[in-house]
Amino acid sequence: MHSLTQTQSVTLRSFLGRTFSWMTAGMVMTAIAAWFAVTNEGLFSFVRSNYFMLVLLELGMVFGLGFLINRISAATAGIMFSIYAVLNGLTLSGILLAYHVMGGSGPSPVVSAFITTAGLFGTMAVVGYTTKMDLSRFGTIFFMGVIGLVIASIVNIWIGGSALSMVISVVGVILFCAITAYDMQKLKEMALSGGDGFTQSEMGEKMAVFGALNLYLDFINIFLFLLRLFGGGRSNN
Template sequence: MNDFNRAYSPGPTGQTMDMSVNEGLRSFMLGVYNKMALGLLLTAALAYAFGALVPESVTLTLLTGPIGLVIMFAPLAILLLSGFVMKNPSPTAANLVYWSVVSLIGVGMGAIVYVYARQPDGMLIVSKAFLTTAIAFGGLSLYGYTTKRDLSGLGVFLIMGVIGVIVASVLNMFIFKSSMFHMVISVVGLLVFAGLTAYDTQRLKNMYFQIAGNARAMAVATTFGALSLYLDFVNMFQFLLAIMSGRD
């Protein structure tokens, strides 16, 4: 924080450091957003391929039944396992986690394409949900980047919200099977991940000032930062899609 304060101190020295810090921060955040965008592009390509291009028998085999459940919960398992095992991950290991999660989510989201592509105006609803998510995500991330308010205090509550949404979703999937409960979960989930978008953006911005100059740490932070924002975006999209279409 001392380096951060000096960077924004008045006078010629402060202005010079301010320019250097800003350029480094912009480069770091641009790397995060670029990697996130590549992840979304791969997810969209895989979702379309498994939802519309491969034979229907292959899609139903992969996305329903036991295999479908494995694909659905595998990203969560990878995230939890990596959190316990990878105490000091290398850039290669971070990339392996990132692209594994992105690929599995892409295959799993083939179910969305499969269902909506067979409904009147289904893909139009998907397009509207994606565009709305992109606009909302951009605004929330910009807020997290520019706000002077410290959002760190929200972190615990947002993580608790994520856990609650996951538990409620699993219970509703296997026990309650209530469309009304699913809609409530979708609204709450949308709000939670909207908050996480701003929170994660500010967290990444603050992290930069702690690891600037450490190339290995920067590479790992770029990848896991992209993963955080990618998950925020994907979850916002899925919850918003459920709200807009009224579907589970």
């Protein structure tokens, strides 16, 4: 890859800055929503009673944002992402509480998984930003990997084997680490192909929100798979 011009460097830094700002905001909203849910008995009861409805709403927000990103305004995209982040915090609250309690008096699996996730995510984001390898050729492989992972997870619900669960978790961590690098490279190429003023444009802001959603999903999936590994290992001791 050729060295970047000063204008390209400014555009790239600005776009990625907006993207990671949105991602960080989403993570904060998720954490706050989860905290409110576990500390408010009424809200926690509501989440438990309407869990599947909330999950369906989450999926609707994710797919809706993906399908409508070219038709909606940047403000609407930001609102949809924010709603999704809050809903995700609510639906994750029960899982986070269960694993936190599992930690007992020792280090919480939630904290350990989060710190490890941050390290892995940051490393793979740097790899995706700096690598000269064209990762787009692996897009289909990653997509099929995610489909296979979903199918294996559904099968594991019925089988309930700890060995299979561990394999799924390890594969999930590896797969979404790779997807993080893939998404990061796509965002870099998007910014560079957008031209001057891309970051300040309506489309640039929408793409920053959409890019934040992709990176957010990568981070959350790595975190959840690691949480299963750390929690499972602790439970077996």
